[in-house]
Amino acid sequence: MDMLFLQYSFKKVNIDKIVPVDKLIKGMFQDNFEFLQWFKKFFDANYDGAEYDALTARCGEPLCGKSGLARKPLPGAPRAIACPTG
Incomplete structure (x- = not known):
């Protein structure tokens, strides 16, 4: 998901680099x-x-x-602490 957001951000600022998301998420070093x-x-x-x-x-x-970008927390994930207001 973050790589897709990166691709969207590149397009938004006219950067013509294609982010090879499918390759990057496989975790291959090269x-x-x-x-x-x-x-x-x-x-x-x-x-x-x-x-x-x-x-x-x-x-x-x-x-x-x-x-x-509200996300549902993963089961067992630590709970986020709310920011203080004021």
């Missing part, structure tokens, strides 16, 4: 290593060294704020 090499090269070419303030980028929304 496929994952090739994607990692591409991503590192992409990152190095595009990162300008500027600081990133995640809270400002989210317009002040905390991580546990409203999310359209």
Whole structure:
């Protein structure tokens, strides 16, 4: 699911890289290593060294704020602790 979200995010910002989700989820070293090499090269070419303030980028929304990606927890998974409000 996360790889599909990555593919969607790439398309949204006009990055023409096809994420080989079917290969990556199999966990084969070579496929994952090739994607990692591409991503590192992409990152190095595009990162300008500027600081990133995640809270400002989210317009002040905390991580546990409203999310359209509600997931059902796995059986036996630890329960999340709610963020304090105020």
